[in-house]
Amino acid sequence: MAELRAQEGLAAKALEFTILTAARSAESRGIPWKGEIDTADKVWTVPPRRMKGEREHRVPLTAPALAVIEYMRSVRQNDYVFPGDKADDPLSDMALSEVIRRMNEAREKAGLPLWVDPKQNNREVVPHGFRSSFKDWATDWAPTPEEIVEAAKRGELIEAYPRDMIEVALAHRLDSKTEEAYRRTDMFKKRRRMMEAWARCCGGPVVKRHGRQRRANANSSRRPVMPWYDCRRLAAPLPPCTSDRHRLMSWSSADWSIRANA
Numbered sequence: 001m002a003e004l005r006a007q008e009g010l011a012a013k014a015l016e017f018t019i020l021t022a023a024r025s026a027e028s029r030g031i032p033w034k035g036e037i038d039t040a041d042k043v044w045t046v047p048p049r050r051m052k053g054e055r056e057h058r059v060p061l062t063a064p065a066l067a068v069i070e071y072m073r074s075v076r077q078n079d080y081v082f083p084g085d086k087a088d089d090p091l092s093d094m095a096l097s098e099v100i101r102r103m104n105e106a107r108e109k110a111g112l113p114l115w116v117d118p119k120q121n122n123r124e125v126v127p128h129g130f131r132s133s134f135k136d137w138a139t140d141w142a143p144t145p146e147e148i149v150e151a152a153k154r155g156e157l158i159e160a161y162p163r164d165m166i167e168v169a170l171a172h173r174l175d176s177k178t179e180e181a182y183r184r185t186d187m188f189k190k191r192r193r194m195m196e197a198w199a200r201c202c203g204g205p206v207v208k209r210h211g212r213q214r215r216a217n218a219n220s221s222r223r224p225v226m227p228w229y230d231c232r233r234l235a236a237p238l239p240p241c242t243s244d245r246h247r248l249m250s251w252s253s254a255d256w257s258i259r260a261n262a
Contacts, residue, residue, distance in 0.1 A: 001203045003103065011095035013068050014082040018127060020065040020199055022134040022169055025127045029091045031081040037069060057171045060192035062199040096127040131170055137201060138166045138194065161194050
């Protein structure tokens with residue numbers, strides 16, 4: 001994320017917002033200034049007409065996501081949060097991909113590994129792939145019952161992210177029509193904690209410990225001592241970034257072992 005934030009242009013801001021909200025790029029690119037973003041309640045409400053599933057979708061806005069909105073407000077050009085080249089248009093669908101292409105061109109010239117996805121034959125990462133990265137991250141964060149009990153004995157809270165909540169965050173419909181019919185909540189409060197943890201995962205420093213890549217404690221200069229998460233110092237537990245895909249996609253540090261595009 002640090003490398004992405006160093007990029008110039010409004011498309012880089014749009015890509016950052018898209019990653020932080022795990023949204024589809026069409027949804028984030030088309031945000032109007034009126035009617036969707038509520039900075040007071042820290043929520044982005046996408047109307048059914050703009051959703052793939054034609055159903056309203058609420059997205060909790062974290063501090064980094066709100067920071068992007070406030071920056072865009074300071075450079076407002078038209079009726080869209082992320083304006084396009086034409087006066088009355090939003091950002092184009094290729095603008096976000098172009099940001100990644102420019103980053104990889106700069107890396108290639110510098111002799112650095114490219115941002116690629118090993119699950120897709122080392123193809124250059126694409127904006128939509130970050131939704132997959134988010135799902136991998138949220139799914140991998142699954143403490144065992146024993147870990148939950150032991151943490152409770154220490155007075156610590158460990159939250160697992162159930163599949164339904166992850167699917168709601170991605171604005172997916174459930175496979176079962178019966179389950180879909182009975183689901184009346186969007187688990188908004190719980191999703192806010194999950195999105196805050198995701199934002200920290202994307203933007204936090206990275207350290208190595210016992211052969212794994214781990215996130216540093218956000219409130220300490222020391223390397224983390226907990227094997228998987230630190231529930232004592234963070235408002236919500238911070239999942240590690242362990243899979244190849246979100247090692248490639250978090251973009252937080254040049255120290256990561258990123259697979260090169262051989």
